[in-house]
Amino acid sequence: MDFCDTKKQYEFLKKDIDFVVEKVLSSGRYIMGEEVSSFEQEVAKYNEVKYAIAVGSGTDALTLSAMALGIKSGDEVITTPYTMIATIQGAVQCGAKPVFVDIDPKTFNIDSNKIEKKITSRTRAIFPVHFFGQPADMNIIGSIAQKHNLAIVEDVAQAMGAKFNNRKVGGFGDTGCLSFFPTKNLGGYGDGGMVLTNNEEINDKIKILRAHGSKEKYKHIMLGVNSRLDSIQAAILRIKLKHLDNYNSVRRKNASRYYEAFRENENIILPIEADNSYHVYHQYTIRVKDRNGLMEFLKKNNIPTMLYYPLPLHLQPVFSEYGYKEGDFPVAELVCSEVLSLPISPELEENEQDLIINKVKEFYN
Ligand SMILES: Cc1ncc(COP(=O)(O)O)c(C=O)c1O
Structure with missing residues (x-):
């Protein structure tokens, strides 16, 4: 996959x-x-x-x-x-x-x-x-x-x-x-x-x-x-x-399958769709406990994930001259330590998504 x-x-x-x-x-x-x-x-x-x-x-x-x-x-x-x-x-x-x-942790x-x-x-x-x-x-x-x-x-x-x-x-x-x-x-x-x-x-x-x-x-x-x-x-x-609207609706369908699968799971904070919004799920990014452990476990099971992004911009070396420090934007910093993006592209097969869902659940069992 x-x-x-x-x-x-x-x-x-x-x-x-x-x-x-x-x-x-x-x-x-x-x-x-x-x-x-x-x-x-x-x-x-x-x-x-x-x-x-x-x-x-x-x-x-x-x-x-x-x-x-x-x-x-x-x-x-x-x-x-x-x-x-x-x-x-x-x-x-x-x-x-x-x-x-700083960011809104929900959106x-x-x-x-x-x-x-x-x-x-x-x-x-x-x-x-x-x-x-x-x-x-x-x-x-x-x-x-x-x-x-x-x-x-x-x-x-x-x-x-x-x-x-x-x-x-x-x-x-x-x-x-x-x-x-x-x-x-x-x-x-x-x-x-x-x-x-x-x-x-x-x-x-x-x-x-x-x-x-x-x-x-x-x-x-x-x-x-x-x-x-x-x-x-x-x-x-x-x-x-010509296919973009269809691709976006498949992304939304994939997102709702993840939502249904994980909504009861206390270890996972799921992305939401904000009010008045039509979300196109470029990424499906969850916030989890023991993010690195989950990432490793999924990797061992041949499930690719991505980490967007490990370090917020205010802590990037290139911006050091502006004097930002750790703790300045606590929500962004917390989110960076918890996020993991799961596959959601329109080409993702249903059986592949089922495997991802099962393995994530297995990790937290
Ligand atoms: C939020 C955001 N802004 C800007 C860019 C830059 O786009 P490009 O890679 O086409 O230069 C990207 C792409 O990775 C992005 O994710």
Whole structure:
């Protein structure tokens, strides 16, 4: 059993994918082009936003958002300590100080009720993450941002298709950032990402920034980067986008099977679906006693698990200059010591899931 069987997904779609890959290969156009612009339009429609700009990765989408918003030295940006470093890396590279807010242990997301206390005259933006596929509370975050005139960059890398108040996440902020890393809910066969926005000015700026700061070839009006999507990736992702809603509903079905199996088990704290939310379970992450023991036991039984993430961002060596220390964000620290992600991908077979369930139960018997 694989933690996320990307090969199996390819085998199901092989005929369609091979056809479009062959088409791109014989077209002679390998970067950007028609496949990419059609994919941008389809994603904009899917995500209910005006503009979608394809870039090289989810990390680039976040970095380019920070650049387009003009985040600079002296600014502060607010985010969760329980995320992948890519959420905030670009903003920090632009010169901002990362300011963390502890998480809600039930949703794993930034505790939106604790954000306002961290706002200073230097705060420029909030970077909420829809972590593991669970939407952050965009009602509270939206009103705090409006009240204090802050930008919002949504990290949607793990949550394409998730909804808050019946609206797709990624369209609430100034930008929303998608990742098409192979194991994501919509995964390509290489790196890829997308910036979503309803703001025409930001759309124009990101299009310029991704192309070496130029609108017209060889005329550079700002310092940008090289961040483009390959035509092959776009062609593959266009095929897969048609299946995304189905993949997400299978993830939800797998999540409810785990829920039914473990709900009575006192050793396991299960993930929940927050109010007004449509969770897309990029990960099914449980909190358990003796996490390392369980992980070892499952490994011995050939069951793969993942540990997302062992160390929260405020304790990462790269951020040591900001003076954060152990104990600053107790919920995130506790969660990091207890979490374990179980296989949940749409390719997971029922008998495989039964085996996982039985072995987890056996460990705690
Ligand atoms: C929460 C989060 N943000 C950002 C990223 C970065 O995406 P990418 O790997 O496409 O650069 C990831 C991907 O791992 C992620 O999980």
